Amino acid sequence: MIxxxxxxxxWYFSLAVFxxxxxxxxxxxxxxxxxxxxxxxxxxxxxxxxxxxFSRFVPRRDVATRGRLTLIAGYLFHLGxxxxxxxxxxxxxxxxxxxxxxxxxxxxxxxxxxxAELAFVGLLLLWLHRLLHPVTRLLSSxxxxxxxxxxxxxxxxxxxxxxxxxxxxxxLHLFLAELLLIYFPFSSLxxxxxxxxxxxxxxxxxxxKGVNA
Amino acid sequence: xxxxxxxxxxxxxxxxGVFILFCLIVLLPMLTPTAARAQTQTNESERAIPVPNPSAxxxxxxxxxxxxxxGRSQVAGVDSGTLINPYGETWRNFRMQQLIPYSGxxxxxxxxxxTLFYFILGKIKVDAGLGDRKLFRYTLYERTIHxxxxxxFLFLALTGLILLYGRPLLIPLIGxxxxxxxxxASKEGHNLFGPVFAVALLLIFFRFVRRNIYQKGDLTxxxxxxxxxxxxxxxxxxxxxxxxxxxxxxxLVGVVIVGSGLVLVFPVFGQARITxxxxxxxxxxxxxxMIAVILGHIYIGSVGMEGALxxxxxxxxxxNWAREHHAQWAERxxxxxxxxxxxxxxxxxxxxxxxxxxxxxxxxxxx
Numbered sequence: 001m002i003x004x005x006x007x008x009x010x011w012y013f014s015l016a017v018f019x020x021x022x023x024x025x026x027x028x029x030x031x032x033x034x035x036x037x038x039x040x041x042x043x044x045x046x047x048x049x050x051x052x053x054f055s056r057f058v059p060r061r062d063v064a065t066r067g068r069l070t071l072i073a074g075y076l077f078h079l080g081x082x083x084x085x086x087x088x089x090x091x092x093x094x095x096x097x098x099x100x101x102x103x104x105x106x107x108x109x110x111x112x113x114x115x116a117e118l119a120f121v122g123l124l125l126l127w128l129h130r131l132l133h134p135v136t137r138l139l140s141s142x143x144x145x146x147x148x149x150x151x152x153x154x155x156x157x158x159x160x161x162x163x164x165x166x167x168x169x170x171x172l173h174l175f176l177a178e179l180l181l182i183y184f185p186f187s188s189l190x191x192x193x194x195x196x197x198x199x200x201x202x203x204x205x206x207x208x209k210g211v212n213a
Numbered sequence: 214x215x216x217x218x219x220x221x222x223x224x225x226x227x228x229x230g231v232f233i234l235f236c237l238i239v240l241l242p243m244l245t246p247t248a249a250r251a252q253t254q255t256n257e258s259e260r261a262i263p264v265p266n267p268s269a270x271x272x273x274x275x276x277x278x279x280x281x282x283x284g285r286s287q288v289a290g291v292d293s294g295t296l297i298n299p300y301g302e303t304w305r306n307f308r309m310q311q312l313i314p315y316s317g318x319x320x321x322x323x324x325x326x327x328t329l330f331y332f333i334l335g336k337i338k339v340d341a342g343l344g345d346r347k348l349f350r351y352t353l354y355e356r357t358i359h360x361x362x363x364x365x366f367l368f369l370a371l372t373g374l375i376l377l378y379g380r381p382l383l384i385p386l387i388g389x390x391x392x393x394x395x396x397x398a399s400k401e402g403h404n405l406f407g408p409v410f411a412v413a414l415l416l417i418f419f420r421f422v423r424r425n426i427y428q429k430g431d432l433t434x435x436x437x438x439x440x441x442x443x444x445x446x447x448x449x450x451x452x453x454x455x456x457x458x459x460x461x462x463x464x465l466v467g468v469v470i471v472g473s474g475l476v477l478v479f480p481v482f483g484q485a486r487i488t489x490x491x492x493x494x495x496x497x498x499x500x501x502x503m504i505a506v507i508l509g510h511i512y513i514g515s516v517g518m519e520g521a522l523x524x525x526x527x528x529x530x531x532x533n534w535a536r537e538h539h540a541q542w543a544e545r546x547x548x549x550x551x552x553x554x555x556x557x558x559x560x561x562x563x564x565x566x567x568x569x570x571x572x573x574x575x576x577x578x579x580x
Binding site for chain 1: 353354356357358360361364365393394397398399400401402405406408409412526561562563
């Protein structure tokens with residue numbers, strides 16, 4: 001009964017909340033618009049936006065030195081999670097069956113495991129840093145901890161279900177993933193998409209001013 | 214969204230809770246299901262109908278008594294020419310008859326000892342009392358990697374203990390189906406987090422190795438039992454002899470744990486079954502030893518000693534605590550003017566409004 005609920009209605013509900021909520025949030029950002037810049041532009045904003053979007057993936061030297069732990073852990077977590085989410089064989093099969101209707105090449109098992117381990121190392125270090133650093137601790141809201149905790153639980157339950165031999169473990173993983181999907185649009189996890197807007201806006205603004213930011 | 218502040222008092226309470234919870238998890242299953250197990254065994258023996266195995270003589274011949282007898286086989290692979298590995302039975306008997314009961318007694322004994330220690334001696338107080346002057350003890354990076362290895366270790370210890378003691382202790386409680394699910398989850402989690410522990414161990418080793426090299430005065434600390442013999446505190450440096458010995462024990466034992474764990478989790482490098490059996494035995498023995506030592510470490514850090522946890526949560530320790538437990542280090546810090554007031558620490562941590570700015574020597578973000 002619970003299994004059918006998790007596998008059926010709750011999955012579609014969480015997917016709908018995620019899709020609608022995410023689109024609404026993005027639409028709200030776009031609809032808010034920006035103040036008109038009355039100064040004559042020195043260069044095009046588009047190029048600046050594009051440059052800023054990608055150049056920010058490489059940290060400045062002082063940031064890379066002072067925040068080495070968060071930098072390395074951040075990359076480990078995000079890259080590991082991306083690989084895990086979209087290129088683990090069970091996820092490829094699930095997405096192909098439930099959403100896309102087609103599959104794509106998956107990572108070999110060993111690479112999938114290493115991705116998961118890197119993601120765990122990164123997530124744990126980042127969460128501990130958030131809790132222990134006086135500044136990030138004060139800046140962090142309950143939302144940040146719930147988001148991090150949910151991502152951690154989804155990853156952990158997925159790792160516990162790796163044998164794919166017990167239905168309750170798979171359902172637990174799916175249920176936690178559904179909770180995450182429902183929570184996602186209302187949380188700071190939206191930075192998955194909004195980072196493009198914030199970087200693009202800053203880059204465009206700087207580009208128009210002729211600043212190589 | 215409202216901002217959440219997690220006070221370190223709460224963190225301290227959580228640490229104490231974690232220790233008690235850990236003790237309960239380890240101890241309870243060892244005490245409760247004995248009667249249930251005996252009853253189950255009696256029922257099983259009553260139900261069993263003795264049926265002689267018609268192939269017993271054949272297999273006895275195949276077994277060829279002692280030693281591994283390898284024949285020829287078309288099947289490629291390690292051990293493919295060996296029909297029966299007699300050491301498997303030796304390993305199984307060791308696991309069931311020695312490893313599980315004796316390691317259980319060891320862990321239960323350590324927990325009992327710590328409980329007695331607590332009820333007889335209580336929490337070791339700072340004689341001069343906790344004051345308002347602090348010393349910076351651990352950087353953010355050091356605290357982060359400490360809690361990183363702590364969380365990974367707790368997870369591995371819990372899942373490992375489920376795998377080791379689950380069959381005799383948990384099946385009577387949660388049944389075979391429940392245990393098979395729990396064991397599968399524990400095995401997968403244990404295997405996945407094992408290499409993460411290796412990373413954490415390396416980070417800890419390289420960060421703390423310099424401060425754990427033995428120095429003059431360490432032997433005196435040992436000879437006086439760290440202050441247990443006699444009534445005076447024995448002066449020590451940043452780490453005392455006990456802490457240094459624990460560090461080296463854990464480093465060496467950790468290498469065995471990680472090495473044997475990798476042999477077990479990656480059975481694709483041509484290791485034979487006997488290698489796996491030896492790896493399992495060394496893995497189990499060393500991890501039980503490590504859990505026993507870490508129980509003592511958790512005890513001291515949580516409910517055993519006043520002021521011991523502060524350095525690992527806030528980064529700062531009390532000056533009086535440092536004078537009593539790490540006198541040589543505290544003296545050097547005082548001579549170099551590294552003492553800061555509690556208000557300075559609170560201000561720097563953003564826990565109090567106003568207050569003087571933190572001195573430049575306070576390294577919160579030291580990585």
